[in-house]
Structures are given as structure tokens and as C-alpha cells.
Amino acid sequence: MIAGIVAFSSNGMIGLNGLLPWEIPEEFAYFETKVANAALVVGRQTYELMFPAETDCFVVTTQPDLVLRPGYQALATVEQALLAAVQTGKDVYVIGGASIYAAAWPYCERFYVTRIEGEFEGDTKFPESVPLDQWTVVSDEKKTFMERQSSTPVTCRFMEYRQQLPRFLPGMDCKNRVAQSE
Ligand SMILES: NC(=O)c1ccc[n+]([C@@H]2O[C@H](COP(=O)([O-])OP(=O)(O)OC[C@H]3O[C@@H](n4cnc5c(N)ncnc54)[C@H](OP(=O)(O)O)[C@@H]3O)[C@@H](O)[C@H]2O)c1
Numbered sequence: 651m652i653a654g655i656v657a658f659s660s661n662g663m664i665g666l667n668g669l670l671p672w673e674i675p676e677e678f679a680y681f682e683t684k685v686a687n688a689a690l691v692v693g694r695q696t697y698e699l700m701f702p703a704e705t706d707c708f709v710v711t712t713q714p715d716l717v718l719r720p721g722y723q724a725l726a727t728v729e730q731a732l733l734a735a736v737q738t739g740k741d742v743y744v745i746g747g748a749s750i751y752a753a754a755w756p757y758c759e760r761f762y763v764t765r766i767e768g769e770f771e772g773d774t775k776f777p778e779s780v781p782l783d784q785w786t787v788v789s790d791e792k793k794t795f796m797e798r799q800s801s802t803p804v805t806c807r808f809m810e811y812r813q814q815l816p817r818f819l820p821g822m823d824c825k826n827r828v829a830q831s832e
Contacts, residue, residue: 652732652757652816654744655684656776657764657806663772665747668699671770673798677806684762685743689735693750697722706738710750728753733821752777756817761785765807768797785811 658664663671670678687705694711703721708731711724718724725731728750735742744754755761761782789810797804 651759652736652742652744652754652819653760653762654751654755654758654780655681655762656746656751657681657766658776659766659768659770659772661769661772662775662778663770664776665774666770666772668695671772672766672768672804674766674795674804674806675798676793676795677764677766680764680808681745685745687740688743689738689740691728691731691735691742691744691750691754693747696745696747696750706735706740708732708735729757729820732757732819736819736822748774748777752779755780755813757819759813759816761811761813763809763811765809767805767807782811785813788812 656664657670657677659671665671685705689706689708691708691710692700694709694713694716697707697709697718700707702719707722709718709722709724710728710731712726714726716724723734725734732742732754744750744758763782787809789808791808792805793808794803794805796802
């Protein structure tokens with residue numbers, strides 16, 4: 651299973667100065683629980699902020715000589731990173747940032763989206779090219795938490811989207827398993 655996971659605000663923001671635009675530990679805990687024990691596909695800039703790898707992490711970068719921290723592996727394309735992640739046999743989560751969501755969404759069968767119901771200042775937006783409005787919503791739950799920087803309550807809408815026909819990942823069989831011939 652390949653899934654995307656993202657949190658974005660009402661004005662589409664996902665990042666500010668390399669960090670999240672908000673501080674909502676409960677939402678981050680949801681993310682951590684979701685991706686625990688999965689294989690992760692991540693862009694190099696988001697990787698820079700991550701803690702030591704506790705699971706398989708595949709970092710997409712154009713820098714072939716980039717030295718990564720232990721537990722992380724560099725791949726040159728999103729497709730190569732997805733394939734390496736699938737080959738671990740674990741569920742795969744695409745955890746951003748924007749450029750990685752934009753390239754990986756066709757291969758995702760699910761997208762876990764937290765809509766943060768408020769406008770936040772940011773410098774990185776969730777890409778409008780991801781056509782979530784054409785996907786099916788299979789769950790939708792609202793919870794309200796305190797946003798710590800502003801000390802104001804904010805509603806988080808936890809949604810799961812499904813895409814009926816994800817794109818075939820080169821090198822995989824039709825059930826997203828590694829082709830037997832490899
Ligand atoms: N709200 C959320 O759910 C969420 C999730 C993740 C990230 N974020 C936020 O998003 C921001 C970072 O996102 P971002 O979009 O700026 O950066 P990013 O996607 O994390 O990383 C971009 C880097 O990935 C590599 N890359 C991207 N596309 C590639 C491709 N097609 N082929 C090869 N390499 C590729 C390049 O690395 P090189 O420069 O090394 O070549 C590029 O500079 C941060 O503020 C972070 O906190 C938010």
C-alpha cells in the first residue's frame with residue numbers, strides 16, 4: 651500500500667521556514683502513529699528536519715554524493731524511492747514536501763489529509779496539481795486542539811481519500827508487489 655500523508659491549512663500552507671506553520675502536538679502525534687513501522691519517502695529538505703531514522707527512510711535528492719545520516723538512503727527519483735520503499739515489504743507513506751507530493755500522488759492509493767481549519771502564514775503550499783477533489787473520501791473526523799503558538803483553538807479535520815486507479819509503478823506487478831522476475 652502506498653499512501654500520501656499531509657496536513658495543510660485553509661490557505662493551502664504546509665510549511666514555513668522549513669518547519670510546520672503551526673504547533674499542534676496532537677496532530678503531529680497522529681502523523682507519527684500513522685507512519686510508525688512504515689517505509690517513508692521524503693524530499694531532501696524535509697529530511698533535513700527529521701530525527702534519526704527509526705524506520706526505512708528513502709530520501710529523494712538530485713545530489714548523488716549527498717551523505718545522509720544513518721538509516722536514510724538517497725534516491726535520484728521519486729519512482730526509485732517508491733520502488734525501494736515498496737521492496738521493504740512495509741506499507742509506504744509519502745511524507746512530503748510539496749515537490750514530492752506533486753510527483754508521487756499518481757502512485758498513491760490513499761491520501762491521509764489533515765485539514766487545519768484556519769489560515770496560517772507559510773512559504774510552502776500543498777500542490778494544487780494533486781486532484782484530491784476527484785478522489786473518494788472514506789473517512790472524515792473533526793477534532794479541536796489548542797494551537798500552541800497562538801494559544802487559540804483550531805479544528806483539525808482528519809480525512810482519508812482513496813484513488814481508484816493509482817498509476818502502475820515501474821518495476822511492480824499489478825498488486826504493487828515486486829515483480830517475481832526481479
Ligand atoms: N504539513 C505537512 O504535512 C508537511 C509535510 C512535509 C513537509 N512539510 C514542510 O514542507 C517544507 C519542505 O517542502 P519542500 O517542498 O520545500 O521540500 P521537499 O519536497 O521536502 O524537498 C525538496 C528537495 O527534494 C529533492 N527533490 C524534489 N523533487 C525531486 C525530484 N523529482 N527528483 C529528485 N529530487 C527531488 C530536491 O533535493 P536536492 O536539493 O537535494 O536535489 C529538492 O530540493 C518544510 O517547511 C516542511 O516542514 C510539511
